[in-house]
Amino acid sequence: MRSLEELLNESSASHGHRCAGQVLGVRLAMAGCREVGIDEPKGCKKLVVLVEIDRCATDAIQAVTGCSLGKRTLKFLDYGKMAATFVNTETQRAVRVLAKDDARELARLYAPGAATPGEAQKQAYAAIPEELLFSIQPARINIAEENMPGFRGVRVNCASCREGINLRREVRVDGRILCIPCAQRSLGSNGASGDRPKVILIVGYKKVGKTTLIERLVPELSNRGYRVGTVKHHHSEFPVVVDSVGTDTWRHRRAGASGVALVTPTDFALFRDTPGGASLEEVVAALHGTDIVLAEGFHQAPGLKIEVLSVGSAQRRCAGDPQLLATVGPATGDASVASFEPDAIKPLADLIEREVLGKPGFPGVTKNSKFEIPSVSQLPVGHP
Numbered sequence: 001m002r003s004l005e006e007l008l009n010e011s012s013a014s015h016g017h018r019c020a021g022q023v024l025g026v027r028l029a030m031a032g033c034r035e036v037g038i039d040e041p042k043g044c045k046k047l048v049v050l051v052e053i054d055r056c057a058t059d060a061i062q063a064v065t066g067c068s069l070g071k072r073t074l075k076f077l078d079y080g081k082m083a084a085t086f087v088n089t090e091t092q093r094a095v096r097v098l099a100k101d102d103a104r105e106l107a108r109l110y111a112p113g114a115a116t117p118g119e120a121q122k123q124a125y126a127a128i129p130e131e132l133l134f135s136i137q138p139a140r141i142n143i144a145e146e147n148m149p150g151f152r153g154v155r156v157n158c159a160s161c162r163e164g165i166n167l168r169r170e171v172r173v174d175g176r177i178l179c180i181p182c183a184q185r186s187l188g189s190n191g192a193s194g195d196r197p198k199v200i201l202i203v204g205y206k207k208v209g210k211t212t213l214i215e216r217l218v219p220e221l222s223n224r225g226y227r228v229g230t231v232k233h234h235h236s237e238f239p240v241v242v243d244s245v246g247t248d249t250w251r252h253r254r255a256g257a258s259g260v261a262l263v264t265p266t267d268f269a270l271f272r273d274t275p276g277g278a279s280l281e282e283v284v285a286a287l288h289g290t291d292i293v294l295a296e297g298f299h300q301a302p303g304l305k306i307e308v309l310s311v312g313s314a315q316r317r318c319a320g321d322p323q324l325l326a327t328v329g330p331a332t333g334d335a336s337v338a339s340f341e342p343d344a345i346k347p348l349a350d351l352i353e354r355e356v357l358g359k360p361g362f363p364g365v366t367k368n369s370k371f372e373i374p375s376v377s378q379l380p381v382g383h384p
């Protein structure tokens with residue numbers, strides 16, 4: 001292994017400046033390579049490095065090891081941690097090198113005369129003994145075949161955006177082959193489950209026509225082929241009697257069951273104790289299998305909303321809510337939120353299809369969705 005000074009000159013030249021991150025990164029890379037038994041990493045084809053942060057030190061690790069994204073020998077795990085794992089793919093030996101948290105504090109001790117904290121770190125990181133600077137732990141890394149340098153896989157096309165996908169990055173959702181961004185969109189922004197329907201909260205003051213709007217939207221969306229679920233938030237303090245006195249389910253419940261399910265050849269009803277009230281999440285989870293849920297009430301819950309406005313009053317519950325998709329009722333004069341007449345059900349359903357359900361042929365980007373990088377769990381790379 002070449003000297004710290006020599007490697008530092010080289011990494012600073014390619015990084016563009018000599019900073020504390022260069023010193024830390026060079027030392028981190030020197031330690032990692034040594035621990036996995038690679039003395040001269042440059043040009044050696046058996047080293048793969050998984051970095052956990054994209055900062056100055058990452059460039060230094062790249063400069064010392066010669067590993068790069070393009071060669072597929074550098075993997076980026078977006079954890080925001082000053083750490084990197086070095087894998088010798090020949091011997092399978094792997095170590096994770098983590099910069100210790102107190103290294104910054106130590107810097108003041110090791111470079112007391114430095115003019116700035118940055119300068120102190122730059123000087124100190126070269127002098128602090130390795131065991132004070134880093135924690136080095138053996139790691140078990142299983143690099144999937146498709147993540148190895150030199151892997152060639154079959155290129156496929158995304159069924160939604162039609163773009164080509166390489167390196168087995170396609171995912172299957174309900175039998176369709178999708179790219180990761182399209183799959184995330186189809187799974188909803190939380191990416192939790194393909195079953196989770198989209199949710200729109202229908203909000204507004206009492207007696208403005210929320211139920212009427214739902215009554216009209218349900219057939220309109222159903223006719224367009226969507227399975228629609230609804231939720232009614234009842235504010236009554238008194239228990240709502242749905243399973244009436246004397247029925248078998250009532251007797252089950254009176255006997256102390258905390259949940260009772262009633263199953264008939266065509267329906268399924270569930271009565272459950274929920275002290276404090278069920279969360280919208282729980283209720284929506286129970287409506288899996290639907291494409292969209294229209295929930296009446298819940299104006300304080302996060303989520304896309306349509307507010308029904310009163311004809312006689314200018315009061316608004318959700319003015320300025322960034323998740324307000326549209327208003328229904330008198331025009332608000334607010335150009336940033338679409339406004340619909342109470343009878344304009346078809347145009348409102350068009351908006352829902354386009355912005356919420358991501359109808360093919362439309363951009364399919366909801367008001368609140370953003371293009372997200374795949375989470376690390378979707379990257380088939382093991383982690384210690």
Ligand SMILES: [Zn+2]
Nearest residue numbers: 019021022056
């Ligand atoms: Zn830098």
Ligand SMILES: [Zn+2]
Nearest residue numbers: 158161179182
């Ligand atoms: Zn796609």
